[in-house]
Structures are given as structure tokens and as C-alpha cells.
Amino acid sequence: MTHLTRRAFLAVPPVALLVPVAGGAVRHEPTSVGDSHRGPAAIASLNGLRAAERAYALMQEGYDLADCVVQGVRIVEDDPNDTSVGLGGLPNEDGVVELDASVMHGPTHKCGSVASLRGIRNPAMVALEVLRRTDHCLIVGEGALRFARQMGFVEENLLTESTRLEWLKWRENMTKEDDRLDDDERDAPVGKTFVEPGKAAAMAGAAGPVKHHTGTVHCSVLTKAGDVSSCTSTSGLSWKIPGRVGDSPIVGAGNYCDNEVGCAGSTGRGEANLANLSAFLIVESMRRGMNPAAACLEAAKRVVANSKERRLKGPDGRVNFDLKFYALRKDGAYGAATLFPGGKLAVCDETGPHTIDALHVYDTPM
Numbered sequence: 001m002t003h004l005t006r007r008a009f010l011a012v013p014p015v016a017l018l019v020p021v022a023g024g025a026v027r028h029e030p031t032s033v034g035d036s037h038r039g040p041a042a043i044a045s046l047n048g049l050r051a052a053e054r055a056y057a058l059m060q061e062g063y064d065l066a067d068c069v070v071q072g073v074r075i076v077e078d079d080p081n082d083t084s085v086g087l088g089g090l091p092n093e094d095g096v097v098e099l100d101a102s103v104m105h106g107p108t109h110k111c112g113s114v115a116s117l118r119g120i121r122n123p124a125m126v127a128l129e130v131l132r133r134t135d136h137c138l139i140v141g142e143g144a145l146r147f148a149r150q151m152g153f154v155e156e157n158l159l160t161e162s163t164r165l166e167w168l169k170w171r172e173n174m175t176k177e178d179d180r181l182d183d184d185e186r187d188a189p190v191g192k193t194f195v196e197p198g199k200a201a202a203m204a205g206a207a208g209p210v211k212h213h214t215g216t217v218h219c220s221v222l223t224k225a226g227d228v229s230s231c232t233s234t235s236g237l238s239w240k241i242p243g244r245v246g247d248s249p250i251v252g253a254g255n256y257c258d259n260e261v262g263c264a265g266s267t268g269r270g271e272a273n274l275a276n277l278s279a280f281l282i283v284e285s286m287r288r289g290m291n292p293a294a295a296c297l298e299a300a301k302r303v304v305a306n307s308k309e310r311r312l313k314g315p316d317g318r319v320n321f322d323l324k325f326y327a328l329r330k331d332g333a334y335g336a337a338t339l340f341p342g343g344k345l346a347v348c349d350e351t352g353p354h355t356i357d358a359l360h361v362y363d364t365p366m
């Protein structure tokens with residue numbers, strides 16, 4: 001007889017579940033390998049596998065669950081190579097990094113957020129101070145920076161050499177009507193140019209247009225006692241208009257938890273979440289009995305249905321942006337959904353850190 005490990009068992013492909021609904025009818029609910037998990041867990045966006053592992057470890061050590069998610073997310077904020085979060089996040093149109101983050105604490109149903117915060121690499125930690133030390137939920141811009149300074153955070157330049165060059169390339173190639181030379185307008189130097197070490201790529205640049213990027217890290221935890229907490233942190237949309245705030249610091253949009261139900265978070269095009277309050281929708285769907293992945297898929301479909309503007313559609317009629325949803329239910333079930341195939345959920349539970357596939361709205365890649 002073949003022996004199935006728990007991990008191998010969980011890897012069995014999902015099937016649709018028939019859920020009884022009012023009037024004797026049944027609803028076909030998509031299922032995920034995370035539906036059957038029970039007990040403590042930490043989940044995260046795929047760039048947050050280390051965050052989930054750290055949050056899970058801190059939970060075992062008895063830390064408050066808001067500290068667990070914030071310290072997990074901090075690993076990604078501190079990573080200069082993740083250009084979607086914290087240090088090394090891609091900047092706004094002026095070349096300045098502006099960060100957004102929120103944290104929610106299930107047992108007290110308190111939240112803390114900061115938005116458009118400049119010069120502080122760990123916005124989630126500042127958000128936690130808002131949660132713990134103020135009566136407010138959200139502090140933005142200059143006020144957030146002043147608050148962070150008062151809390152003892154140290155300012156620094158969050159641009160790395162690599163993100164500065166990426167911004168410069170975007171800025172120079174934005175239009176031929178300005179006085180900055182596009183890549184194809186510059187003559188090659190005659191001989192070598194003298195540049196500081198590490199800055200040589202500035203003149204060469206890579207070919208092709210520089211796209212807008214959205215990226216973010218989300219992490220949620222569930223303790224053995226059934227308490228939840230969640231955190232989302234981001235540098236937001238690259239090249240954004242200064243002061244633009246995305247979904248990550250807006251409770252109910254890019255992050256939400258309710259201790260009676262569970263947590264949800266999101267990464268991707270924040271404007272779509274702001275217009276649909278997706279994280280709140282996911283938690284409320286789980287409250288009505290949906291599995292986490294199915295609830296995420298429902299939110300993804302809602303976003304697609306509400307994306308009515310022509311500019312948000314590709315030639316094939318599908319939306320031209322991506323969005324990913326992550327959810328963790330109070331009993332330990334977890335799941336994720338995306339618009340396009342290929343998405344994954346990072347998980348740390350009693351089997352250790354691993355990933356599972358996300359459900360998706362469309363069957364083929366963007």
C-alpha cells in the first residue's frame with residue numbers, strides 16, 4: 001500500500017465541493033489543498049515565505065501575534081532586493097520611496113496604519129506603534145514621519161543604486177518632449193566614461209520601456225488559541241503620483257482580520273481593492289461558510305466584474321492587471337486566489353515552510 005505523507009496528501013489536486021444552500025439547492029464551491037488544514041499556521045504572499053516562517057516561530061515563542069506578523073514582514077522590508085517593499089522599494093515619480101503598511105490585531109480588533117511614509121524602512125513597525133500607542137487608525141505623510149521619529153525610528157535613504165537606476169531609466173524614457181535624453185537619443189561615448197564603482201549601468205540602461213510595478217508583502221497568523229492577526233506592507237505602485245495611497249494601509253481593502261472568522265490580505269493593483277474592499281469581502285464570505293480559497297476566488301471574480309473601464313482591459317477582453325488574495329480561517333484552513341494562473345500561497349505550519357497553488361479566475365496566463 002502506498003504511504004501518503006501529510007504533505008503528499010495535501011498535494012492531491014482540488015475538486016469542487018457541493019455546498020447545500022437555501023431551498024435544497026447546492027452550490028459548487030472550488031476547493032484547495034489548504035481547506036483541510038486545522039490548527040496554528042502563518043500564511044504570506046509568495047515573497048513572504050521567510051515572513052511566514054519567522055511569524056510561526058515567534059508564535060511558538062509566545063510573542064503577541066501582532067508582533068509575529070510585523071516581525072515576519074520586517075524581513076522583507078529589510079531586504080534591499082525586494083523592490084516592492086521597504087528598503088529598495090521602487091519610488092514615486094519624483095524618485096522618492098513612499099511606504100504604506102497596516103497591522104490588525106484580532107483579539108482587540110484594533111488596527112494601525114501609516115501611508116506615504118518616507119525615509120523609514122519598516123512602516124509595519126510604525127503601524128504597530130499607531131495601533132498600540134494612539135487612539136488613531138491611520139497616520140499619513142509628514143505626520144507619519146514625525147510620529148515615527150518620536151517613536152525612535154531612524155531616517156535613511158530607501159533608494160538603492162539599482163532602484164535609483166530603474167527610476168532614472170523610467171524618467172528619461174518617459175517622453176521625448178522633455179530635456180532628458182531617452183536611451184535611443186544618446187550617442188555612445190568615445191571610449192570609456194569615468195563612473196563611480198557600481199554606477200556604470202546608468203549610461204547603458206536596458207532596452208525597452210520601463211513598466212509600472214505593484215508588489216507587496218502580506219502575512220497573517222493563527223494561534224493555537226484561535227486568535228488571528230494580519231499585516232500588509234508595500235512601497236506601492238512604482239512611479240506613482242507623490243501622495244498616492246494604495247490598498248495596503250486601508251483596513252478592509254488590502255488587509256483585514258476578524259477574530260471570530262479569520263484574516264485576508266492582498267497584493268497587486270491596489271486601486272482595484274480600494275474600489276471593492278476585497279479583504280473585508282473575503283472575511284465576510286468565510287463568515288458565511290466559504291473555504292478560504294473559494295472566498296478569495298469570489299473576491300477576484302468581483303474585481304473582474306467591477307473592472308468596467310476600457311483602459312483596464314486587454315485586447316482579449318480580460319483585465320490587464322493582476323491581483324492576488326490570501327486568506328486564513330480561524331480553524332486553520334488557508335487558501336489563495338489570483339486572476340491569472342501561476343499564483344502561490346506561502347505557508348508555515350506544523351509541516352514547516354512550503355507553498356500551495358492559488359485558485360485563479362482565468363485559465364491561461366496574461
Ligand code: GLY
Nearest residue numbers: 236237246268270
Ligand atoms: N497593493 C499595493 C498597492 O497597490 O499599493
